[in-house]
Amino acid sequence: ETGVTQTPRHLVMGMTNKKSLKCEQHLGHNAMYWYKQSAKKPLELMFVYNFKEQTENNSVPSRFSPECPNSSHLFLHLHTLQPEDSALYLCASSQGPAGSYEQYFGPGTRLTVT
Amino acid sequence: GQQLNQSPQSMFIQEGEDVSMNCTSSSIFNTWLWYKQDPGEGPVLLIALYKAGELTSNGRLTAQFGITRKDSFLNISASIPSDVGIYFCAGQLIDTGNQFYFGTGTSLTVIP
Numbered sequence: 001e002t003g004v005t006q007t008p009r010h011l012v013m014g015m016t017n018k019k020s021l022k023c024e025q026h027l028g029h030n031a032m033y034w035y036k037q038s039a040k041k042p043l044e045l046m047f048v049y050n051f052k053e054q055t056e057n058n059s060v061p062s063r064f065s066p067e068c069p070n071s072s073h074l075f076l077h078l079h080t081l082q083p084e085d086s087a088l089y090l091c092a093s094s095q096g097p098a099g100s101y102e103q104y105f106g107p108g109t110r111l112t113v114t
Numbered sequence: 115g116q117q118l119n120q121s122p123q124s125m126f127i128q129e130g131e132d133v134s135m136n137c138t139s140s141s142i143f144n145t146w147l148w149y150k151q152d153p154g155e156g157p158v159l160l161i162a163l164y165k166a167g168e169l170t171s172n173g174r175l176t177a178q179f180g181i182t183r184k185d186s187f188l189n190i191s192a193s194i195p196s197d198v199g200i201y202f203c204a205g206q207l208i209d210t211g212n213q214f215y216f217g218t219g220t221s222l223t224v225i226p
Contacts, residue, residue: 002158004190042118043157043202043216090156102147103204103214105156 003027004106006091012112013081021076021109023091030096032074033068033103037088049074081113120203120217128225133190135220137203145206146186147214148177152199160201161188191226 003026013019025032034046048056049068059107063085065077066095074091117209120137137146145164149157161172163186164177170177174191186203203217 002156004156006156040218043204045213048213048224092156100118102145102159102162105149107154107156110154 002092002104002106004093004104006089006106006109008109009107010110011110012114013078014114015081015083017081018075018077018079020078021089021091021111023074023076023106025072025074025091025093025104025106027093027095027104029093029104030071031094031101032068032071033088033092033094034074034076035092035105037090038106043090047076078111081111083113086111086113117163118203118205118215118217119208120220122220123218124221124223126223126225129193129195131193133193133197133222135201136185136187137205137217138185139205139215140184141205141207142183142188143184143186143205143207145214146176146177146179148186148188149202149204150199151202157202165193179219193222195224195226198222198224200211 005024007022031050036044045058046060047066052068055069063080067075088108090108091106094103116158118139147162148160151157161170161177166183167181168179176189200219200221202219204214206214
């Protein structure tokens with residue numbers, strides 16, 4: 001138990017669906033992150049939020065839309081996804097200014113796009 | 115993005131053997147992290163390193179921050195079956211907004 005929870009753990013969706021991934025951290029951290037993990041590839045940073053403000057968007061397609069209502073919660077809204085978006089989506093949080101401290105990960109959401 | 119070369123890609127060892135893996139880059143890093151990921155779970159932080167030459171242990175695990183600041187090493191002594199998993203290195207660059215970059219992982223199999 002790392003103090004970062006993610007729901008759902010598994011999600012299967014069609015290309016025309018709209019769904020949301022949720023992340024919550026119980027560590028009192030100020031920065032939160034979304035990563036994409038595909039087989040045989042390094043973790044890909046998608047979005048960074050620092051004190052609820054988005055500070056990084058690594059050229060992520062607009063079909064992925066993040067939302068950070070407060071420092072403890074992070075959402076990833078999904079719509080009109082493609083099969084190549086199937087992957088493990090990981091949320092992480094860190095203590096200090098984004099990127100300055102070690103990151104703690106949630107268990108991930110395994111997403112399958114059909 | 116930055117490339118971290120992690121090796122070996124996979125290892126098959128007998129229980130009780132020691133394990134060594136490393137991460138190298140052409141860039142200079144100011145922080146190195148080592149994570150372990152079990153199937154179906156997120157990466158769990160094992161060791162964090164902040165200074166060149168630093169050697170840090172966590173139980174049977176020992177990691178070192180290379181003196182060139184371009185590499186890091188992880189050793190596991192007397193491996194046990196629960197060491198099975200994928201081990202990732204992550205490096206934080208000084209001059210790119212402190213973003214972390216991740217290696218492709220070393221898959222460890224321990225044969226009882």
